[in-house]
Amino acid sequence: MIRHFTIDGIKVPFQERQTIMDAAMAAGIYIPHLCHNPEFRPQGSCRLCTVKVDGRNLAACTTPATDHAEVKSNTKKLMAMRRTLLQLLFVEGNHVCPACEKSGACQLQAVAYYCGMLAPEFTHFYPQREVDASHPEFAIDFNRCILCELCVRASRDADQKSVFAISGRGIHVHLTVNSPSGKLGDSDFDKHDRAAHVCPVGAILPKHTGYDVPIGKRLYDRKPVSMVGDVSDHEED
Amino acid sequence: MTDDHITETTNRVMTQWNNDQSNLLQMLIDLQQALNGIPESAINQISAGTRRSPADIESVIGFYSFLHHDTHNPYRVLFSDNITDRMLGSRALAEHLNSRLQDIDTATVDYTSCTGMGDQGPAALVNGHTLTRLDKERIDQMAALMETNTPLSDWPAEWFRVDENIRRRDLLLETDFEKGSAIKCALESGAEKILEELDASGLRGRGGAGFKTAMKWRFCREATGDNRVVVCNADEGEPGTFKDRLLLQSFAERLIEGMTVCAKVIGATTGFIYLRGEYLYLRDELESKLQRYRDAGLLSKDIHGEAGFDFDIKIHLGAGAYICGEESALIESLEGKRGIPRIRPPFPVTSGYLNRPTVVNNVETLVAAAMIAVHGAAWFRTKGTEQSPGTKLLSISGNCLKPGIYEYPFGTSLEVILKDCEATHVQAVQIAGAAGSCIPPSEFSRSIAFEDLATGGSFMIFDRERNLLEMVQNFTDFFVHESCGFCTPCRVGTSLLKKRLAKVASGRATGVDLEKMRIIGSLTRQTSHCGLGMTAANPILETLDKFPHIYEPHLLSTTFEPAFNLDASLEEARQITGRDDPDAHLQGGGV
């Protein structure tokens, strides 16, 4: 017998070992997320997929689906919390959308549009961060990194290279590159790596292709993320 | 330091830890102890030996606040920065030491989270070793020894003395214990009987959460998987707690036997004591006690003569990370990784250390389990309440005449406790550490119990002379420092709270700022990945509700105040241009 739970009253079937997110995705129900990508082990760090499961707030991407559970996702309260989480991500880094090549195809933006965030509103950190342009094919702009660890997971689990790591603690947590100089150009990173194509924001960007698709004609310019899905699904290797 | 010396030392340390990558953190700690720091030139060698990438090793070093690369300073002094140390004048002492050492570049002075000496502070760590009862005179003497490069082994032993400070004994501390008795009883009764007894005793975890110990052990016993593990959580990091220090220092036999009893019940072969780095001074004595147990046939092989009952205990040190008190982060740390709390389920009882079924218990829980194994459930239930049987060790510090360790039956009221420790004119009691509750006098009839005020044992007293806002700031800063940084709400939210609170304290805030703190606080509480984040806003949210008067005098009557000091933000430009005319200043703040 197929087991079910509900998301906002909609009956969702699930199989053994599926998370709420897995089952929701399979059923075509969108739950906002940034650090999740079904190709990789879920980690539940961005917290955008927080849903209410039988009264408890839990991350949909790491919570196993259970029979008859009542899941709330698209409520006013949860959407307000998601907006605040997005605002936190925006003020933590330096997200200058008008000057970013990823703009329009950026999942951080897209989720923020979907959740109705108009402005970051909190006090900006304006952290001092670097741009690493040492690699001939790709650049890393650390200003835009949201610490989703998708590149870390992709490089470790799909590419078997572990080019990326996370160092520091607390607000000082940051992405690092495994190479003698700490630079991407000095690492094993290759443009065909899976890790090169999973960044949801403009932190890991290909060179030589800037503005091939004009602003206004990009993935999320016309349709919301809830309809077109994650940006990594649309990236070409 | 020659390259050869670094290579040799690194080799020795790595061999000692079997080149095993799960011992990476222990290697790094030992290497730092040996060389005063972790030389960057050693990273590739460690990487080759442990098959962990250099970036991975750096990320571990970057996570633990005690670890550092710099090997040039023979002295590294870290002052305990808990609010109780500050109330004893620690900040002024640190500044004094800093000014004394200005002319020498062989020492650094900094702050660290509570070192667990709240009853005998101000406290500090020098190269990881505990210093207690600091005062100006001692700081001067320390500075003199540092100026002459005197090794720590030649410093007066008295400076490193840690007192027991037992002020009240009850069930656990006043009952004698015969070495080997708990193990003997456990072997005689058998695992099932011990579990029944433990279940009947109603023992609940003493770390604060209060999960039923028998249930945890049973889940683990019934889990599938080999090579089960018993872990003693001796990462006593909750600010203001120091009762495990006493148990580790003076009652370690009971702890060792509690772990062994647990091993018998769940079928474990491996045990760990995860000892917080701040308690480095306890390691050697604990090691020798473990050795005496092995020598007596009470640990290691065929324990107490029972063929095939093999169990041994290793000590792993922490390195300055409060989050490692969270059981799954502790397990990550035991595996030599960054202490990031795991996704649950699976829970440690089914998949813990190296994915083996693992029981993680607090020191006090394991001590109580050993005593229950000997004296039985009925004995244990002679004290405490129906829902919280037994007693609780409290670490009492702050404004009272008799700080120290008190053992009380559960159900004892705050009134009684405050009278016993001779606290007067009390404004508030902070129960259960920085993440706990701030209790006003109107609630002093409440009692210590899982059904009322649950606590891991921290009990900090603030009299009416104290500015409670300083306490709130201290705890909020603590969470900023100790957030692992994994999830968005805790990583960013704690920093935003710290900034807003500083704005309030500096008298540049309005009601809008309090409202923003509530929004951020409620977000971290509701969406964080683990208990640290979920409770990090407690100091603010609790006091906003119960002590609104500590905020109100600081608020301006404007409707809004800027996030930064307007005039001060022109200072740099004034310096550069040399201007000081009226237009080079901004009067006032908000509108």
Added chain:
Amino acid sequence: MADKVKVATASLAGCFGCHMSLLDIDERIIDLVELVEFDRTPLTDIKEIGDCDVGIIEGGVCNAENVEVLREFRRHCKILVSMGACSINGGIPAMRNQYQLKECLEESYLHGMGVEDAQIPNDPEVPLLLNKVHPIHEVVKVDYFLPGCPPPADTIWTFLEELLSGEPIEFAYRQIHYD
């Protein structure tokens, strides 16, 4: 005339692009002037702001004059709107926050290419720079945010229409973007 809503606008550390976008509402500007009366704005060249219903700010806060103008707007406007990327998060001008103010001034006035008579301006007529560029909500209370670089004319129009008619402010998906 008396019933018209009074509107003031200003551009702080911005590029006037948002004002250009406002003018891009094209013929609808005729409808707009039926409904509103412009007070201080670059469009009227009125220099002093009087009491207004709505103040619209483009650009972030980068110098002392920006702070004063912004506070004047807040004092005189019942509703204050933060319009455009710079006003909302500092935008392009805030990219200087990656550097020390001294570095920026030295690069511009002392060591930059083609600099003659090198000196950092210190005339009291020139507004002094803040050490960092800030979004306006870090200085005054903001009631509404209109994102975009610039916000499309359509978005501005929708906002004004809804605001003036007292309806809740709602935008279609394509009316909101940050670039």
